[in-house]
Amino acid sequence: MAKATGQYGTWYKQEDLGSGGFGQVSLWENVNSHEKIAIKVCRQLKAKHLQRWRQEVAIMRNLDHPGLVQFRQIPSEIESAFVAPNVALGMEYCENGDLRRLLSQSQNCCGLSEPQIRAMLGNIGSAINYLHDKKIVHRDIKPENIVLKSKENGTLAYKIIDLGYAKDLSDQTCAQSFVGTPHYLAPEFVGVQPLRYTATVDFWSFGLVAFECITGRRPFYPMLDAMRFLTILREKKKDFHICTVDNEGSDPQFSSEIPQPHHLNPILAEKIRVWLQCMVLMDPTRRGKINEVDDWFSELTAILNDTVIEVFNTQTQEVITIEADEETSITLLKTNIAQHTNIQPPDQILLFKNGEIPNPTEKVLQQFETKQQGKHFLFLFSHQHQAQLINWDVKLPDEVSSFLGKSPFNPKHMKRVTSLATNFISEICNTSIQSMEACAAVYQSMDRYRVNFHTSLGDLRTRYLYFMGMVRMYEVGVHNDIEACKDADEDPQGTINMDEIYTQLVNDRDQVASWTETVKREAENFIHQSYDELNLGHKDHWTEFFKQTRNNLTERLKDAYQKHEVLRKRLREASDHERRPTDTHSITGNEMVTLLQEHIMKFVYASIKHLKIINADISKRISAVLKIHERLGHLIPGLYNVKHMLAHRNNELHRVQRDKQVRLWSLIAYMRRDILDLQNCLSQFSNDGVEDTQMNQQHISTFDSFISELHEGINDIASLDWNFGGKHNDEGGESTQPATVNHEDAAGDVTK
Numbered sequence: 001m002a003k004a005t006g007q008y009g010t011w012y013k014q015e016d017l018g019s020g021g022f023g024q025v026s027l028w029e030n031v032n033s034h035e036k037i038a039i040k041v042c043r044q045l046k047a048k049h050l051q052r053w054r055q056e057v058a059i060m061r062n063l064d065h066p067g068l069v070q071f072r073q074i075p076s077e078i079e080s081a082f083v084a085p086n087v088a089l090g091m092e093y094c095e096n097g098d099l100r101r102l103l104s105q106s107q108n109c110c111g112l113s114e115p116q117i118r119a120m121l122g123n124i125g126s127a128i129n130y131l132h133d134k135k136i137v138h139r140d141i142k143p144e145n146i147v148l149k150s151k152e153n154g155t156l157a158y159k160i161i162d163l164g165y166a167k168d169l170s171d172q173t174c175a176q177s178f179v180g181t182p183h184y185l186a187p188e189f190v191g192v193q194p195l196r197y198t199a200t201v202d203f204w205s206f207g208l209v210a211f212e213c214i215t216g217r218r219p220f221y222p223m224l225d226a227m228r229f230l231t232i233l234r235e236k237k238k239d240f241h242i243c244t245v246d247n248e249g250s251d252p253q254f255s256s257e258i259p260q261p262h263h264l265n266p267i268l269a270e271k272i273r274v275w276l277q278c279m280v281l282m283d284p285t286r287r288g289k290i291n292e293v294d295d296w297f298s299e300l301t302a303i304l305n306d307t308v309i310e311v312f313n314t315q316t317q318e319v320i321t322i323e324a325d326e327e328t329s330i331t332l333l334k335t336n337i338a339q340h341t342n343i344q345p346p347d348q349i350l351l352f353k354n355g356e357i358p359n360p361t362e363k364v365l366q367q368f369e370t371k372q373q374g375k376h377f378l379f380l381f382s383h384q385h386q387a388q389l390i391n392w393d394v395k396l397p398d399e400v401s402s403f404l405g406k407s408p409f410n411p412k413h414m415k416r417v418t419s420l421a422t423n424f425i426s427e428i429c430n431t432s433i434q435s436m437e438a439c440a441a442v443y444q445s446m447d448r449y450r451v452n453f454h455t456s457l458g459d460l461r462t463r464y465l466y467f468m469g470m471v472r473m474y475e476v477g478v479h480n481d482i483e484a485c486k487d488a489d490e491d492p493q494g495t496i497n498m499d500e501i502y503t504q505l506v507n508d509r510d511q512v513a514s515w516t517e518t519v520k521r522e523a524e525n526f527i528h529q530s531y532d533e534l535n536l537g538h539k540d541h542w543t544e545f546f547k548q549t550r551n552n553l554t555e556r557l558k559d560a561y562q563k564h565e566v567l568r569k570r571l572r573e574a575s576d577h578e579r580r581p582t583d584t585h586s587i588t589g590n591e592m593v594t595l596l597q598e599h600i601m602k603f604v605y606a607s608i609k610h611l612k613i614i615n616a617d618i619s620k621r622i623s624a625v626l627k628i629h630e631r632l633g634h635l636i637p638g639l640y641n642v643k644h645m646l647a648h649r650n651n652e653l654h655r656v657q658r659d660k661q662v663r664l665w666s667l668i669a670y671m672r673r674d675i676l677d678l679q680n681c682l683s684q685f686s687n688d689g690v691e692d693t694q695m696n697q698q699h700i701s702t703f704d705s706f707i708s709e710l711h712e713g714i715n716d717i718a719s720l721d722w723n724f725g726g727k728h729n730d731e732g733g734e735s736t737q738p739a740t741v742n743h744e745d746a747a748g749d750v751t752k
Contacts, residue, residue, distance in 0.1 A: 007031075009077030023053075027093060028078060037072050038094075042087040056163045057089050059136065067127025069094065069147065069161045094159060096148035099209070103143055103216065106561035107426060109419035111216040111262045115375070116156070120146070120213055122304050123158040128206055129297040131160075132199045138163065141205035142184045143212065182226030183218060184208050188284050190230045203288040203296060207279030211243060214262050214272070216419065219243035219280070221252060223412045233282065242276045246416070261397075261423050265310060265321040271303045307365060309333065309376045311350075313341055314438045314622060317431050317615075324376070330360045337380060349381040349629070353437065355444030379438040381626060394428055394608060396600075397421075404597055409589030411575040414596055418571065421600055422564040425607050429557045432611050435618045436549045439625070443542055446625045449632055456639060457530050463646055464523045467653075471516050474657055478509045481660065501663050508656045519649050526642050530635055545621075549614060556607060563603060570595060 006013065010032050017025040023042040029035070042053050060071040072090035079088070099120070102108060112120070124146060131138055138145075138160065145162045186204035188197045211219040220237075221229035221244055237254060244252040245259050258264070258273050278296060281287040288296035309328075311320040320340045322333065334345035350358050358367055358378070368376050395401075397420045485502040574592035587595070 008081040009075070011075050011078050028075075030075075036093040036095075037075070038091045039074060039078065040089045040091065042089075053087075059163050060089060060091070063131075063134070065127055065130045066157065067123040067130065067159055069159045091161070092149070094147035094149040094161075096150060096156060098161075099143035099146040099148065099158070099213070102148065103212065106422060106564040107557075109216050109564065110423040112213045113263050114265065114268065117210075117213050117264065118304055119156060120158045121210060121300060124160060124206065124209070125297055125300050127160045128202050132202070136163075137199045138202050138205075140184075141202055141209060143209060146209070185226060185230065186284065187230050187233055187282050190227060190234070198284060200284045200287040203279050204284075207276055210272070210279070211258075211276060214264060215243075215259060237282055239281055240277055242273065242280055246413075261420070261427070265308060265319070267306075267308050267321050267323060268303070271306070275299055275303060307376065309364065309378060311337055311378045311380045312434050312438060313343075313380045314435065315341070315343070315380075315382060317435055319434075320380070324364055326363060326365055328364045330358050330362075330364060333364050341380070343380065343382045343384075347383045349383060349442075349626075351379045351381070351438075351441045351445050353377060353379070353441055355441045355448065357445060379441050381438075381442055381622070383626070383630070396604070397424055400424065400600060400604070404600060407593055407597075409574065409578070409593050411571060411578075414571055414592065415568070418564060418567045418596060421604050422560055425560040425604060426557060428608070428611055429553050429560070432615055432618070433550065433553050435615060435622075436546060436553070439618050439622050440546050442622055442625050442629075446628050446632075447539065450628065453530075453632055453635070453639070457527060460523070460639060460642060460646075461527055463643070464519075464527070467646055467650055468516075468520070470650075470653060471512065474512060474653060474660075475509070478505055478512075478660060481505055481664065482509065505660065505663065508659065512653065512656055515649055515652070519645060522645065523642050526638055530639075549618070552614065553611075556610070560603070560607070563599060567596060567599060 010030050011028050012031060014027045014029050014036075017027050017038060019025065023040050025038055025040045028037050028039055042050075060069075063071070070092040072092055074088055074090040096102075102112070102116075111117075124141075128138065128141070140162065141160070145160060147159050147161050148156045149159060151157050184205040186197065186201040188201070208219055219242060220233060224232075240256040241254040242257075243255050243259065245255045246252050256273070256277070258269055258276075262269065264272065275290075275296070278286075278288060278290055278299075286292075290296065290299050307324050309322050309324045311322065312318075313320055320337060322336045322340075324333070330350070331345070334348050334350070337348060338344050352358065352367075358364065365376065400417055400421050403414075403417045482502065482505050485498055485505065570587050571592060574587045574589050577587060578589055
């Protein structure tokens, strides 16, 4: 077998990924298509191991499941160049390393995040169930044999690798060979002769891996070697125990609870706790059974499919978890929230992360599908905005604070203290980020609300200015009409009372002037007050605040993780020095104790002080935005009141204008009748008066033309949109459609 170096055809070797019990894995890439493939090449093996190798290749070829690394045909160029027959296995490339690498990252020192745990349990649980359906037992489930691959949606897929120890039980009910990794071995591998086990050994290993992903440590005696702790388990463990917990100054104690800290919500944690109890039963015949039924995978699937809504309470900076289904309404959700908080449903303000308010007429889960992606998460605020100014107070974990006293060098305990301190900073930073995101959400909501209100306010201002323009038109017209009435003679026939017309015009003018002054005062005051009240500062200022705060918190998190890496490295050096005191280049145990104490005193306490200032600023800003919300609540009724008033006075103005038109036609009728009477008088004179009569007739024709044009003009005036298009009738008051005027009736005998 040639050495795997260089390039073969269109394929070239990128790097060596690692080595296992049977061989070495390398990464190859196609220079044209950029396709990648991982190739595991078998070493020189004994006959027994060679059989296992061939068995792994055979099993991989026949499996097809998303939770298992997929078989890939080795390109012919590579196979013909250096790979001898039956000594290589092609697999899909999983670029994100293995689960052990993920668990060793500083941000996961106390366990993975809930989404990561859900994905791991779902992927690996389904893969194990698939293998068992195929009568295959993996026998070596551990973090090193679970790899991660990126998905198109940005999440990670978890896949089982290394089927070298897998056992086909198609023709038998149990296996007898001793294989696997000691710390993840089931109890039946130790102290039992003859050795006989079934597929339930995978349940035990999977339960241990699940616990480690949740808490960041192995469940039982993580500081002891495997054989010793398995022996203790056989002697002391009860069915309901799922782990041991360390007690300072005493031996570890068995526990049925998932120890803090971890990142599961309380509802999921309780269900997983019960599920873990069945997965780590000592009795292999009962292991994996819920109520004596073989349904560990059905139970796990049901747990992962249950839906919860997480609500971040901005008053307490705590996350409330509430179970929900497709029928859960906003009303029911608010009732459940009230049971967990002191905020009653009428005082609750719920917001999505984008600042939108849930629609009370739609089911809750349906809205998450359209409003936002990812977790079902809401922010909770109170209308009682004064309560938002909370006293942000946090407390160091007891194990961390107690370490500040006189502490001996204990590497295992110090590793725990280092992880707890780092996780503590991570939690308070992430809580601060959630508070900042809550502030951003409520600002977006209020800004959107404010913009909509400003739009309505601008429309109101336009209505008001248009109305005042109509008033000015009326004032000019009525002034001219009043002056004309003053100069007009009395009607000798008594059909038109000029004094009455004059009095009515003056009364109407004074009435319009009176309520126009009221409209002017109330509308202008409301508009000016609203613009002043809604001034929350420039939007760019808020955007910059959110950006700087997020960067600040992110840098604090990054710094904490970097310091954690340094402390872990120095702790390993100190442990080595304890074993080899002659190494003068290593840090001593006492120096390490001092170093960790200084880290807690300087960095951890400084972080608390720094984050307290940030949270106080965020809290005040949330309160300020909620005050704007309260003001909007007071201003909106005023907005509609002014709109009602404008609509009502607009109708009144139209009525007055209509009445003025009727009086105008009465005056015109009176004027034409006087001219006709003059014509009749002139016609009684001699022919000498014919020329005057003809001239007067011309005046009458001209006057008739004027009346006709005036009639058309009045029709045009009457058809004007005196009520802003006739479509703003949302005030609930009188109809705003323009009233019609019967000009024929008003003119009387003018057109006879």
